Amino acid sequence: VNIHGTAIIANLAIDAKVEKLCFVSSIATIGDDPKKELANEENDWGGNEKNNGYAITKYGAETEVWRASQEGVDVVIVNPGVILGSGFWTSGSGKMFSEIDKGFSYYSEGVTGFVGVKDVVRCMVQLMQSNCKNQRFILVSENKSFKEVLFSIAEALGKKKPKRCVQPWQASLLWRWEWLVSKITSRKIRMSKYTAKTLFRKTYYSSEKCKIQLEVTFKSAEEVIKQVSKEYLV
Numbered sequence: 112v113n114i115h116g117t118a119i120i121a122n123l124a125i126d127a128k129v130e131k132l133c134f135v136s137s138i139a140t141i142g143d144d145p146k147k148e149l150a151n152e153e154n155d156w157g158g159n160e161k162n163n164g165y166a167i168t169k170y171g172a173e174t175e176v177w178r179a180s181q182e183g184v185d186v187v188i189v190n191p192g193v194i195l196g197s198g199f200w201t202s203g204s205g206k207m208f209s210e211i212d213k214g215f216s217y218y219s220e221g222v223t224g225f226v227g228v229k230d231v232v233r234c235m236v237q238l239m240q241s242n243c244k245n246q247r248f249i250l251v252s253e254n255k256s257f258k259e260v261l262f263s264i265a266e267a268l269g270k271k272k273p274k275r276c277v278q279p280w281q282a283s284l285l286w287r288w289e290w291l292v293s294k295i296t297s298r299k300i301r302m303s304k305y306t307a308k309t310l311f312r313k314t315y316y317s318s319e320k321c322k323i324q325l326e327v328t329f330k331s332a333e334e335v336i337k338q339v340s341k342e343y344l345v
Contacts, residue, residue, distance in 0.1 A: 113168035114175065121179040131185040131244070133235050134176045138192050138224055138249060138316055139166035149317035152190075152247050163305030173247075185244035191231050192224025192251040192316060195335045197342035208343045211264045211273075218258040218273040219282075219310035224251030224318075225260060227335035230327075237325050248321040252329035257310065263333055267340035282307035 117134065124132050142154040156170055173188060180186045199205040231250050238248065258276075265272040286300075286307040293300045321327060 113165075114171035117172035118175045121175045121184070124179055124184045125182045129184055131187070131239055132176065132179060133239050134173070134186065134188045135231075135235070136173050136188050136190045136247070137166070137169050138190050138251065138314075139163075140170040140173060141190055141249065141316065143314065149315050150249075151317045152249055152320055163303065165305075180245045187235075187238045187243060187245075188247040189231065189235055189238070190247055190249045192226045192249075192254075194228050194231055195225055195332065195339055196228030197339045200343065207261060208264055208268070208339065211261060211270055212268055212343070214271065215261075216271075216273050217275050217277050218261045219277045220256055220258055220313075221310045222254055222256045222313040222315065223309070224249070224254050224314075224316040225332045225335075226250050226252045226318075227330050227332075227338075230329045230335075234321060234325060234327060237327065241325070243324065248324075249316050249318045250321060250329075251316045251318045252335070253332045254315040255332055256313075260332065260336070263336045264340060267337050268344065277310060279311055282310055 120132070123129075138150075140156060141150050141152070142157045143150060144154050147154070176186050176188060193204050195204050197205070200209040230252060234248065234250055258273075262272045264270075282302070286302045286304050289300045289302050290304075292298055318329070322329075
Protein backbone atom coordinates (compact mmCIF):
# COMPACT_ATOMS: atom_id res chain seq x y z
CA VAL A 112 0.00 0.00 0.00
CA ASN A 113 2.76 2.46 0.90
CA ILE A 114 4.61 2.00 -2.37
CA HIS A 115 1.75 1.35 -4.81
CA GLY A 116 -0.53 3.97 -3.25
CA THR A 117 2.20 6.59 -3.44
CA ALA A 118 2.98 5.62 -7.02
CA ILE A 119 -0.66 6.30 -7.94
CA ILE A 120 -0.53 9.74 -6.29
CA ALA A 121 2.79 10.51 -8.02
CA ASN A 122 1.36 9.52 -11.41
CA LEU A 123 -1.77 11.61 -10.89
CA ALA A 124 0.37 14.59 -9.85
CA ILE A 125 2.49 14.23 -12.99
CA ASP A 126 -0.52 13.84 -15.32
CA ALA A 127 -2.42 16.76 -13.75
CA LYS A 128 0.69 18.94 -13.71
CA VAL A 129 0.36 19.49 -9.97
CA GLU A 130 2.75 22.25 -8.91
CA LYS A 131 3.93 20.75 -5.63
CA LEU A 132 3.58 17.58 -3.60
CA CYS A 133 4.36 17.05 0.10
CA PHE A 134 4.94 13.46 1.21
CA VAL A 135 4.98 12.29 4.83
CA SER A 136 7.65 9.64 5.25
CA SER A 137 9.36 8.63 8.50
CA ILE A 138 12.68 8.68 10.33
CA ALA A 139 12.58 4.93 9.70
CA THR A 140 14.07 5.69 6.26
CA ILE A 141 16.99 7.69 7.70
CA GLY A 142 20.10 5.56 7.69
CA ASP A 143 22.49 5.16 10.62
CA ASP A 144 26.03 6.49 10.49
CA PRO A 145 28.38 5.34 13.28
CA LYS A 146 30.60 8.36 12.57
CA LYS A 147 27.82 10.82 13.37
CA GLU A 148 26.35 11.44 16.80
CA LEU A 149 23.10 12.68 15.23
CA ALA A 150 21.41 11.21 12.15
CA ASN A 151 20.46 13.81 9.55
CA GLU A 152 19.01 14.06 6.05
CA GLU A 153 22.36 13.20 4.44
CA ASN A 154 22.53 9.75 6.01
CA ASP A 155 22.35 7.12 3.30
CA TRP A 156 19.67 4.46 3.41
CA GLY A 157 20.96 1.05 4.39
CA GLY A 158 18.73 -1.82 3.31
CA ASN A 159 19.96 -4.17 6.02
CA GLU A 160 18.39 -6.70 8.34
CA LYS A 161 17.34 -4.08 10.89
CA ASN A 162 14.73 -2.66 8.51
CA ASN A 163 11.18 -3.95 8.74
CA GLY A 164 8.35 -3.89 6.22
CA TYR A 165 7.28 -0.41 7.28
CA ALA A 166 10.72 1.14 6.81
CA ILE A 167 11.30 -0.66 3.50
CA THR A 168 7.94 0.36 2.04
CA LYS A 169 8.30 3.95 3.22
CA TYR A 170 11.66 4.08 1.49
CA GLY A 171 10.07 2.61 -1.62
CA ALA A 172 7.36 5.25 -1.43
CA GLU A 173 10.01 7.98 -1.25
CA THR A 174 11.54 6.70 -4.49
CA GLU A 175 8.14 7.17 -6.18
CA VAL A 176 8.02 10.77 -4.92
CA TRP A 177 11.56 11.43 -6.20
CA ARG A 178 10.45 9.98 -9.54
CA ALA A 179 7.69 12.60 -9.67
CA SER A 180 10.32 15.28 -9.03
CA GLN A 181 12.21 14.05 -12.09
CA GLU A 182 9.08 14.45 -14.18
CA GLY A 183 8.30 18.06 -13.37
CA VAL A 184 6.58 18.00 -9.98
CA ASP A 185 8.19 20.00 -7.17
CA VAL A 186 8.28 17.82 -4.06
CA VAL A 187 9.15 18.02 -0.39
CA ILE A 188 9.43 15.06 1.95
CA VAL A 189 9.12 15.23 5.72
CA ASN A 190 10.55 12.52 7.97
CA PRO A 191 8.85 12.85 11.35
CA GLY A 192 9.87 10.98 14.45
CA VAL A 193 7.25 9.26 16.61
CA ILE A 194 4.27 11.61 16.25
CA LEU A 195 2.46 12.50 19.46
CA GLY A 196 -1.15 13.60 19.08
CA SER A 197 -4.69 12.92 20.21
CA GLY A 198 -7.66 11.11 18.70
CA PHE A 199 -6.28 7.65 17.98
CA TRP A 200 -5.98 5.91 21.34
CA THR A 201 -5.86 2.28 20.18
CA SER A 202 -2.98 2.46 17.70
CA GLY A 203 0.37 4.11 17.14
CA SER A 204 1.71 6.47 19.79
CA GLY A 205 -1.84 7.12 21.05
CA LYS A 206 -1.86 3.61 22.48
CA MET A 207 0.83 4.64 24.97
CA PHE A 208 -1.69 6.95 26.63
CA SER A 209 -4.49 4.39 26.84
CA GLU A 210 -2.13 1.65 28.06
CA ILE A 211 -0.66 3.84 30.78
CA ASP A 212 -4.22 4.75 31.78
CA LYS A 213 -4.94 1.03 32.20
CA GLY A 214 -1.90 0.60 34.42
CA PHE A 215 0.80 -0.52 31.98
CA SER A 216 3.86 -1.42 34.07
CA TYR A 217 6.71 -1.92 31.57
CA TYR A 218 9.24 0.45 30.00
CA SER A 219 12.43 0.25 27.98
CA GLU A 220 15.58 2.33 27.67
CA GLY A 221 15.55 2.70 23.87
CA VAL A 222 15.87 6.22 22.45
CA THR A 223 14.31 7.78 19.35
CA GLY A 224 12.94 11.10 18.09
CA PHE A 225 9.51 12.45 19.10
CA VAL A 226 7.46 15.34 17.70
CA GLY A 227 3.99 16.83 18.15
CA VAL A 228 1.48 16.36 15.33
CA LYS A 229 0.67 20.10 15.20
CA ASP A 230 4.34 20.92 14.63
CA VAL A 231 4.47 18.35 11.82
CA VAL A 232 1.47 19.90 10.08
CA ARG A 233 2.78 23.43 10.59
CA CYS A 234 6.10 22.51 8.95
CA MET A 235 4.31 20.82 6.06
CA VAL A 236 2.22 23.93 5.40
CA GLN A 237 5.27 26.19 5.55
CA LEU A 238 7.21 23.95 3.19
CA MET A 239 4.34 23.96 0.69
CA GLN A 240 4.12 27.75 0.86
CA SER A 241 7.88 28.21 0.53
CA ASN A 242 10.14 28.08 -2.51
CA CYS A 243 11.80 24.97 -1.13
CA LYS A 244 11.65 21.97 -3.43
CA ASN A 245 13.12 18.52 -3.96
CA GLN A 246 14.41 18.23 -0.41
CA ARG A 247 13.66 16.17 2.68
CA PHE A 248 13.39 17.35 6.27
CA ILE A 249 13.64 15.47 9.55
CA LEU A 250 10.97 16.66 11.99
CA VAL A 251 11.99 15.86 15.56
CA SER A 252 11.42 17.95 18.64
CA GLU A 253 13.52 15.90 21.04
CA ASN A 254 15.33 12.60 21.28
CA LYS A 255 13.98 10.83 24.34
CA SER A 256 13.90 7.35 25.79
CA PHE A 257 10.67 5.38 25.89
CA LYS A 258 11.10 5.36 29.67
CA GLU A 259 11.08 9.17 29.80
CA VAL A 260 8.04 9.43 27.55
CA LEU A 261 6.03 6.78 29.40
CA PHE A 262 6.90 8.34 32.75
CA SER A 263 5.81 11.78 31.48
CA ILE A 264 2.52 10.35 30.24
CA ALA A 265 1.89 8.64 33.58
CA GLU A 266 2.57 11.87 35.44
CA ALA A 267 0.32 13.88 33.15
CA LEU A 268 -2.52 11.36 33.50
CA GLY A 269 -2.07 11.04 37.25
CA LYS A 270 -1.26 7.34 36.97
CA LYS A 271 1.47 5.14 38.42
CA LYS A 272 4.72 5.13 36.49
CA PRO A 273 5.78 1.82 34.93
CA LYS A 274 8.06 -0.06 37.31
CA ARG A 275 9.48 -2.92 35.28
CA CYS A 276 12.28 -2.44 32.78
CA VAL A 277 11.91 -4.86 29.88
CA GLN A 278 15.07 -6.87 29.26
CA PRO A 279 16.19 -7.90 25.75
CA TRP A 280 15.67 -11.60 26.50
CA GLN A 281 12.09 -10.94 27.62
CA ALA A 282 11.27 -9.02 24.44
CA SER A 283 12.91 -11.77 22.39
CA LEU A 284 10.66 -14.39 23.97
CA LEU A 285 7.57 -12.22 23.64
CA TRP A 286 7.86 -11.53 19.90
CA ARG A 287 8.38 -15.25 19.26
CA TRP A 288 5.33 -16.07 21.35
CA GLU A 289 3.29 -13.46 19.50
CA TRP A 290 4.41 -14.93 16.18
CA LEU A 291 3.38 -18.44 17.25
CA VAL A 292 -0.03 -17.32 18.58
CA SER A 293 -0.72 -15.35 15.39
CA LYS A 294 0.00 -18.44 13.29
CA ILE A 295 -2.37 -20.58 15.36
CA THR A 296 -5.21 -18.10 15.90
CA SER A 297 -4.70 -15.55 13.06
CA ARG A 298 -4.61 -12.84 15.71
CA LYS A 299 -2.76 -9.69 14.76
CA ILE A 300 0.80 -9.61 16.12
CA ARG A 301 1.12 -7.10 18.95
CA MET A 302 4.92 -7.19 19.02
CA SER A 303 7.08 -8.02 16.03
CA LYS A 304 10.78 -8.86 15.92
CA TYR A 305 11.44 -5.34 14.64
CA THR A 306 9.39 -3.73 17.42
CA ALA A 307 11.26 -5.76 20.02
CA LYS A 308 14.60 -4.52 18.67
CA THR A 309 13.35 -0.93 18.50
CA LEU A 310 12.67 -0.98 22.25
CA PHE A 311 16.41 -1.09 22.90
CA ARG A 312 17.91 0.75 19.94
CA LYS A 313 19.24 4.23 20.69
CA THR A 314 19.19 6.54 17.67
CA TYR A 315 19.41 10.32 17.87
CA TYR A 316 18.12 12.59 15.10
CA SER A 317 18.82 16.18 14.12
CA SER A 318 16.14 18.55 12.80
CA GLU A 319 18.53 21.50 12.45
CA LYS A 320 17.94 21.74 8.71
CA CYS A 321 14.24 22.37 9.22
CA LYS A 322 14.81 24.78 12.11
CA ILE A 323 17.26 26.85 10.07
CA GLN A 324 15.46 26.90 6.72
CA LEU A 325 11.94 27.42 8.09
CA GLU A 326 13.00 29.31 11.23
CA VAL A 327 10.68 27.14 13.30
CA THR A 328 10.76 26.00 16.89
CA PHE A 329 9.20 22.78 18.09
CA LYS A 330 7.17 22.34 21.23
CA SER A 331 8.95 20.15 23.74
CA ALA A 332 7.80 16.56 24.10
CA GLU A 333 6.77 17.39 27.66
CA GLU A 334 4.47 20.20 26.50
CA VAL A 335 2.90 18.01 23.84
CA ILE A 336 2.38 15.11 26.25
CA LYS A 337 0.64 17.38 28.76
CA GLN A 338 -1.69 18.77 26.08
CA VAL A 339 -2.47 15.36 24.59
CA SER A 340 -3.09 13.97 28.09
CA LYS A 341 -5.64 16.72 28.75
CA GLU A 342 -7.42 15.86 25.52
CA TYR A 343 -7.33 12.16 26.41
CA LEU A 344 -8.99 12.84 29.77
CA VAL A 345 -11.84 14.88 28.25
